[in-house]
Amino acid sequence: MKAILFDLDDTLFSTTEFAKKARANAIDAMIEVGINATHQEIHDELMEVIREFGSNYSEHFNKLLHRLPPHQRKEVNPAVVVAAGVCAYHDTKFEHLKAFPDVAPFLTALSQARMRTAVITHGWTTKQAEKLVRLGLVPLFGPRDVYISDQVGIAKPNPKLYQYVLRELGLLPSETMYVGDNLAHDIAPPRAIGMHTAWIKRAAKPDQDVEAANPEFIVNDFRELAAILRERFGVPLSEF
Amino acid sequence: MKAILFDLDDTLFSTTEFAKKARANAIDAMIEVGINATHQEIHDELMEVIREFGSNYSEHFNKLLHRLPPHQRKEVNPAVVVAAGVCAYHDTKFEHLKAFPDVAPFLTALSQARMRTAVITHGWTTKQAEKLVRLGLVPLFGPRDVYISDQVGIAKPNPKLYQYVLRELGLLPSETMYVGDNLAHDIAPPRAIGMHTAWIKRAAKPDQDVEAANPEFIVNDFRELAAILRERFGVPLSEF
Structure with a gap:
């Protein structure tokens, strides 16, 4: 990973x-x-x-x-x-506007474990960029590792959006995991191109079709995701 | 007046x-x-x-x-x-963003003296309306008495902008006074159609051509303007 x-x-x-x-x-x-x-x-x-x-x-x-x-x-x-x-x-x-409290600790632990991170978000360029700034997330990702569908020119759920970002990062699908709340937009397309996927449920809308999207992992927060990354993928993540 | x-x-x-x-x-x-x-x-x-x-x-x-x-x-x-x-x-x-401290007291005194007030501003509709809201000026004028050049479709220094507003208010030029900092935009055009004019200097750019625009009154703040309205036009303005 x-x-x-x-x-x-x-x-x-x-x-x-x-x-x-x-x-x-x-x-x-x-x-x-x-x-x-x-x-x-x-x-x-x-x-x-x-x-x-x-x-x-x-x-x-x-x-x-x-x-x-x-x-x-x-x-x-x-x-x-x-x-x-x-x-x-x-x-x-x-x-x-505040990020969930486990976001900064998780991203810091990922960075210490030399894991690459990026945002792939659906929406209008100005609006999404402003959210990242207002949430204080820019220093946690680096200003280049932000991909906005409107800016890229490819919108979710088109799997080409994920392929575009992998090409930019120079990575294979199997070397990456995508994490999101929307099964149809965030899980099914990356799964279709061979990425690992984690469905995060804490703010996810109910009554989504879990069987159709078939997420590889289901977590309630980033502590649960960190445990999976440690145990299943051997990522040396510190506790947070 | x-x-x-x-x-x-x-x-x-x-x-x-x-x-x-x-x-x-x-x-x-x-x-x-x-x-x-x-x-x-x-x-x-x-x-x-x-x-x-x-x-x-x-x-x-x-x-x-x-x-x-x-x-x-x-x-x-x-x-x-x-x-x-x-x-x-x-x-x-x-x-x-704050209005000058004598703005609210002056507008309140004008309202108590049953004087009609309005804003005629040059600029983009959204930007100027947002300034009025952020400055807290909307309750002092009433939301209808705001005229923005972009919205009206006539830009300063075209005197038609002032004529349009007078028509909307149902007033003659001689019954009104326009107050502004920019001689070419705020003084010369209303003067040309017979309105009274006051040049307010406190934030005005220097080296404007005073002779060309020929303002009827020159004031440094709204206390000086209130004195003129009392003494020269008999407006019963309370002290502030």
């Missing part, structure tokens, strides 16, 4: 939890600057926008505002409402 | 000072994640980018990175460097 490669969202930090709190604060901020609707009404409309346009879309609040009936938004400059929502969303998110 | 209309940047807060500090911190952050150049080298290149592409351009750090010689940037993922710079820039700016 020469390298451990990581998914980012819900693998190195919990996306889902913070997004919920950030959305609630954004809605309150939009009401405060003059949107004439209840929290629930705005929430329902916003969730519809996210479903229809995807969670990586960058104009959620603009679309939301446009969809509200005119009497609920006529007393405001829409740009000010959107800015109030965006500022509250970002402030909340950045305030609460 | 029925309304006092305000410029935003360097009239209600000091842009220049904070932008300088924010830029310096952004440069340090980019060096920290792996740019192999001195602070001075990056600073000089960045100032060239700003001169060539304008201060309102949104891709300064991307362009900067692209312009550095390859050996100074080869060890890094460019998206991570840009994110490090952008995060440091925003954090510094938002931490230091």
